[in-house]
Amino acid sequence: MxxxxxxxxxxxxxxxxxxxxxxxxxxxxxxxxxxxxxxxxxxxxxxxxxxxxxxxxxxxxxxxxxxxxxxxxxxxxxxxxPLLPGDPAGRARVRALSQMIAADIHPIDNLRVLKYLGQELGATQEQKNAWYRHWVALGLAALERQLAGNPATGLFCHGDTPTMADCCLVPQLYNARRFECDLAAYPTITAIEARCLALPAFNxxxxxxxxxxx
Amino acid sequence: MxxxxxxxxxxxxxxxxxxxxxxxxxxxxxxxxxxxxxxxxxxxxxxxxxxxxxxxxxxxxxxxxxxxxxxxxxxxxxxxxPLLPGDPAGRARVRALSQMIAADIHPIDNLRVLKYLGQELGATQEQKNAWYRHWVALGLAALERQLAGNPATGLFCHGDTPTMADCCLVPQLYNARRFECDLAAYPTITAIEARCLALPAFNxxxxxxxxxxx
Missing domain, CATH: 3.40.30.10 (Glutaredoxin)
Structure with a gap:
């Protein structure tokens, strides 16, 4: 492999x-x-x-x-x-949480997009940072509500063991910190992140x- | 439902x-x-x-x-x-083809992104159209190579019955046509699209x- x-x-x-x-x-x-x-x-x-x-x-x-x-x-x-739950409803939830990050936050903020903003549209570094933070804030606000408001959320995004959703969440937060996004409004998310990073697999x-x- | x-x-x-x-x-x-x-x-x-x-x-x-x-x-x-193949390798391929569209083309060209380009970065309609076409061209060129070069491609994206990948492909091409993207370089993709649209489920x-x- x-x-x-x-x-x-x-x-x-x-x-x-x-x-x-x-x-x-x-x-x-x-x-x-x-x-x-x-x-x-x-x-x-x-x-x-x-x-x-x-x-x-x-x-x-x-x-x-x-x-x-x-x-x-x-x-x-x-x-x-396993990184996906055993039941179809659980798998649908984990996939949806994963896709909220992997489809609707990350690709819009990816390196190639930021490059295009600068090179083709003349965006300044400040404008690129604002762009980055905008999509992170929009995505994490929705994610926070999906996590905080759902009894299926446990110590991790879904239940009490890590799933694919946590595999997506932690890297997105690493990037958010690199771009100095304010994460104060996402206490459920950052608590899950802390639990993840306490594990050697994430760390x-x-x-x-x-x-x-x- | x-x-x-x-x-x-x-x-x-x-x-x-x-x-x-x-x-x-x-x-x-x-x-x-x-x-x-x-x-x-x-x-x-x-x-x-x-x-x-x-x-x-x-x-x-x-x-x-x-x-x-x-x-x-x-x-x-x-x-x-079924919309996903019975074997893990086939499912991985169908998921990857789907995500090439659903994560790496569509979200970057979504309505909310085009709005931000205009409202926050002052992009003109022409610049927004160029943006749209850029990400479509990049994504479809890669997809064309993945499809044309792979024996697993059949009448449809994967084999001879439609899968989730075709469910993603056809809507992306509808959007590409709306934005007048040139599709001449993607003969495998447009042939699959034609076969799909001949079916009542797609049509x-x-x-x-x-x-x-x-």
């Missing part, structure tokens, strides 16, 4: 957590998203993923892109220590602790 | 197709995304979905947001006429044929 990853890639961070939670070990191949004009655009990575996005997991003779698809695949083929997956961190 | 929908909502369109493909009928509640300042921000819809995004499906005493989570739930609880779900179309 080989994970193509970058320490600051939020979607790679999700999969690093998932692997750790499931007790799986992957060899790592590092793809630097800014060096050499972005190694994700080089021929080697282009052949693996024409989308030029991380992560990619090579596993069972497959080449899998898309972090949530990867996590679901690992969970289906290595069912010990060890943090960007700054990766071998390719700068 | 009640689907909260808007005829032009791309994510609602995905679920309309999925329901049709599975032979399921849902009552519809219409949420107009621009009338009255956006009915998705009204108290009634806010109570259903604090994210203020469509669709929402009320089913089995659950209130489900997020189109892909809804489709997976329907497929798990109503397994006839009947088209925005302009919905009761709330204007």
């Amino acid at each position: 080989k994970l193509h990853t970058y320490y600051r890639s939020s979607a790679s961070y999700r999969v690093r957590i998932a692997l750790n939670l499931k007790g799986l070990v992957a060899e790592e191949a590092y793809v630097h998203l800014s060096k050499n004009g972005g190694e994700q655009f080089g021929a080697a990575f282009d052949a693996l993923n024409p989308q030029h996005l991380l992560p990619v997991l090579e596993v069972d003779d497959l080449v899998l892109p898309q972090s949530l698809a990867i996590i679901e695949y690992l969970d289906e083929t290595r069912p010990a220590l 060890g997956a943090q960007p700054d602790l990766q071998p390719d961190a700068e | 009640k689907l909260h929908t808007y005829y032009r909502s791309s994510a609602s369109y995905r679920v309309r197709i999925a329901l049709n493909l599975k032979g399921l009928v849902a009552e519809e509640a219409y949420v107009h995304l621009s009338k009255n300042g956006g009915e998705q921000f009204g108290a009634a819809f806010d109570a259903l979905n604090p994210q203020h995004l469509l669709p929402v499906l009320e089913v089995d005493d659950l209130v489900l947001p997020q189109s892909l989570a809804i489709i997976e739930y329907l497929d798990e609880t109503r397994p006839a006429l 009947g779900a088209q925005p302009d044929l919905q009761p709330d179309a204007e």
Whole structure:
């Protein structure tokens, strides 16, 4: 199993957590998203993923892109220590919470989008920061309400063991802190984050602790 | 079963197709995304979905947001006429293709993002159109390569029956045409689209044929 990853890639961070939670070990191949004009655009990575996005997991003779698809695949083929609940309603909730982050916050704030704002629309750094914080605030406010108001929320996003939703939440908060987003309005979210980061699976997956961190 | 929908909502369109493909009928509640300042921000819809995004499906005493989570739930609880393959590798591929659209194209081009570009960054209509086309072109170019280069692609995105990936593809192409994106470089994608739209399940779900179309 080989994970193509970058320490600051939020979607790679999700999969690093998932692997750790499931007790799986992957060899790592590092793809630097800014060096050499972005190694994700080089021929080697282009052949693996024409989308030029991380992560990619090579596993069972497959080449899998898309972090949530990867996590679901690992969970289906290595069912010990599950990251999705056993009931359809629980799975729907965990997938929805995950997608609220992985579809509706992160892609709008991704590196390539911020670059376009600056290069094509002349956005200043201040405007790019405001953009970033706007989508984080909108997304986390909704997430806070979904979590705080639901009896299915436990110590973690869904129940008392970590799920795919927590694998998405913690990297999004790491990014939010990098962009100095105010998180005071999300006490349920930050309490879950604290519980996650107390676990070695989450803590060890943090960007700054990766071998390719700068 | 009640689907909260808007005829032009791309994510609602995905679920309309999925329901049709599975032979399921849902009552519809219409949420107009621009009338009255956006009915998705009204108290009634806010109570259903604090994210203020469509669709929402009320089913089995659950209130489900997020189109892909809804489709997976329907497929798990109503397994006839499956929209995901039976094997983990196939499911991973269908999920990844779906997420390439539902996470990495659509959210960046969504109505709320285009509004922000105009209102907060002063983008002109021409700049907003260029933005839209940029993310569509980037996403569809990668998707074309994933589809054209893979023996798992059949008459549809995965094999010879429609899956969740086709439920995502067709609405994205409807939007691309609205914004006059050039689709000539994606022959595999447009051939799959034509096969889909020849089926009543896809054809009947088209925005302009919905009761709330204007």
